[in-house]
Amino acid sequence: xxxxHGHRLHxxxxxxxxxxxxxxxxxxxxxxxxxxxxxPREWFPVFAGYLAVLAVVIAVSRVPFGxxxxxxxxxxxxxxxxxxxxxxxxxxQTEVLGVSVSEPGLLAAWGLLAKGTLGVLASLTLAATTExxxxxxGLRRLRMPDLIVQIMGFMIRYLDVVTAELGRMLVGMRSRxxxxxxxxxxxxxxxSLGALFIRSYERGERxxxxxxxxxxxxxLPDTAAGPPHAAHPxxxx
Amino acid sequence: xxxxxxxxxxxxxxxxDGHQAxxxxxxxxxxxxxxxxxxxxxxxxxxxxxxxNGILTAGAGTVAVSGLPVEKKNLAExxxxxxxxxxxxxxxxxxxxxxxxxxxxxxxxxxxxADLDRRVVAALDLVGMVDFIDRPPHHLSFGQRRRVAVATxxxxxxxxxxxxxxxSNLDPASRRxxxxxxxxxxxxxxxxxxxxxxxxxxxxxxVVLHDGVVVADGAxxxxxxxxxxxxxxxxxxxxxxxPRVVGSLPHATLxxxxxx
Numbered sequence: 001x002x003x004x005h006g007h008r009l010h011x012x013x014x015x016x017x018x019x020x021x022x023x024x025x026x027x028x029x030x031x032x033x034x035x036x037x038x039x040p041r042e043w044f045p046v047f048a049g050y051l052a053v054l055a056v057v058i059a060v061s062r063v064p065f066g067x068x069x070x071x072x073x074x075x076x077x078x079x080x081x082x083x084x085x086x087x088x089x090x091x092x093q094t095e096v097l098g099v100s101v102s103e104p105g106l107l108a109a110w111g112l113l114a115k116g117t118l119g120v121l122a123s124l125t126l127a128a129t130t131e132x133x134x135x136x137x138g139l140r141r142l143r144m145p146d147l148i149v150q151i152m153g154f155m156i157r158y159l160d161v162v163t164a165e166l167g168r169m170l171v172g173m174r175s176r177x178x179x180x181x182x183x184x185x186x187x188x189x190x191x192s193l194g195a196l197f198i199r200s201y202e203r204g205e206r207x208x209x210x211x212x213x214x215x216x217x218x219x220l221p222d223t224a225a226g227p228p229h230a231a232h233p234x235x236x237x
Numbered sequence: 238x239x240x241x242x243x244x245x246x247x248x249x250x251x252x253x254d255g256h257q258a259x260x261x262x263x264x265x266x267x268x269x270x271x272x273x274x275x276x277x278x279x280x281x282x283x284x285x286x287x288x289x290n291g292i293l294t295a296g297a298g299t300v301a302v303s304g305l306p307v308e309k310k311n312l313a314e315x316x317x318x319x320x321x322x323x324x325x326x327x328x329x330x331x332x333x334x335x336x337x338x339x340x341x342x343x344x345x346x347x348x349x350x351a352d353l354d355r356r357v358v359a360a361l362d363l364v365g366m367v368d369f370i371d372r373p374p375h376h377l378s379f380g381q382r383r384r385v386a387v388a389t390x391x392x393x394x395x396x397x398x399x400x401x402x403x404x405s406n407l408d409p410a411s412r413r414x415x416x417x418x419x420x421x422x423x424x425x426x427x428x429x430x431x432x433x434x435x436x437x438x439x440x441x442x443x444v445v446l447h448d449g450v451v452v453a454d455g456a457x458x459x460x461x462x463x464x465x466x467x468x469x470x471x472x473x474x475x476x477x478x479x480p481r482v483v484g485s486l487p488h489a490t491l492x493x494x495x496x497x
Contacts, residue, residue: 221344
């Protein structure tokens with residue numbers, strides 16, 4: 001956190017999946033997720049089918065699987081929870097590797113893991129093949145309320161700024177003998193997160209001032225005048 | 238005499254917490270002038286700037302832009318006429334791409350389509366940033382972001398450009414490039430700065446604000462060489478810099494219309 005560019009999800013490429021219109025990709029993702037969630041968890045082979053479909057899409061997109069795998073660590077808390085369920089759930093017990101676990105719990109854990117993993121992998125694939133700006137444009141085309149799209153846009157814009165600010169705060173703290181890994185210092189970390197919140201809030205106020213200064217009245221004007229945003233000559237970084 | 242672009246009379250302002258920042262400021266800026274607004278930290282410079290486009294409302298006194306009073310019913314037009322470039326470009330550039338950001342101001346004033354596109358490209362061209370038009374602002378260097386921030390305001394075709402600390406945090410090359418850009422613009426400029434050599438280089442006229450009042454108004458060269466005035470207002474020249482030995486100063490072209 002705060003170091004490097006771990007939150008960057010987009011993988012630059014020119015595959016058919018990259019070129020597909022963003023709103024279609026978002027629709028496909030939502031439909032896929034709804035189908036996965038609605039599938040009874042006992043239909044084991046069907047989940048293998050879902051995974052195969054995803055694998056084909058990923059193969060076509062030419063995003064290296066390792067690239068997605070690294071970013072799947074966001075799922076870790078859910079995995080931990082899923083692994084816990086068979087031990088704490090009630091019901092008929094069964095033996096797995098010599099350990100007695102709850103049978104319905106085991107099934108629940110499987111459902112959680114399978115559906116969660118498919119969801120995370122599918123979302124990462126969308127993020128890897130679609131620029132954030134294109135996702136926003138797609139959401140707008142899908143009639144997502146303008147205010148929500150605006151908020152998401154600002155989030156994307158300022159994620160880097162706020163992370164960089166946190167990074168600078170951590171460097172400043174480290175330079176004065178602070179060790180973020182030591183639990184003794186966690187209260188300081190909590191306070192600095194509070195300070196970061198205040199700073200971000202104040203930045204929000206300054207941004208709002210700058211917007212008012214250029215005639216903002218509550219709705220973002222339609223600035224899409226020139227060529228479509230699909231063409232990003234320099235988007236590769 | 239022609240109507241001044243900026244006409245501030247007896248402006249006073251106290252913040253809601255009771256802190257009074259301005260005590261009757263008088264300032265007139267005429268078309269085509271480049272004026273530096275100098276003063277120590279806490280002199281009220283930013284407060285004054287925020288009155289010029291109606292972000293803050295005058296406690297007493299008036300502000301008029303080319304004869305148009307800064308009042309609630311005129312705010313949209315006032316904000317088009319007065320382009321404020323804030324100090325931190327990250328506060329100014331909030332849209333996902335440079336193009337959208339520069340288009341934001343004119344689009345708010347109803348410019349659309351090809352007209353909007355023309356304005357965006359023209360503004361970016363003035364600051365030499367056309368090649369970066371489809372980049373996200375946060376992928377630019379600090380100096381480039383500062384230039385795009387200037388373009389976002391130029392796209393509104395303002396009558397006066399108000400810059401808050403334009404040279405802060407710039408490396409010497411970016412600082413000089415920005416000076417070249419500002420000199421090339423055919424627009425009235427009010428520049429808030431602590432960078433006195435920059436003020437001397439760019440602005441024939443300077444105004445010193447201290448404790449919420451204007452304490453000096455004259456040729457930048459004369460103010461910077463007035464040691465008593467400088468000391469009294471916590472203004473200091475950087476080490477080794479002496480305006481008396483700098484050749485080719487803009488004070489030679491001081492417009493006869495400056496001041497009152």
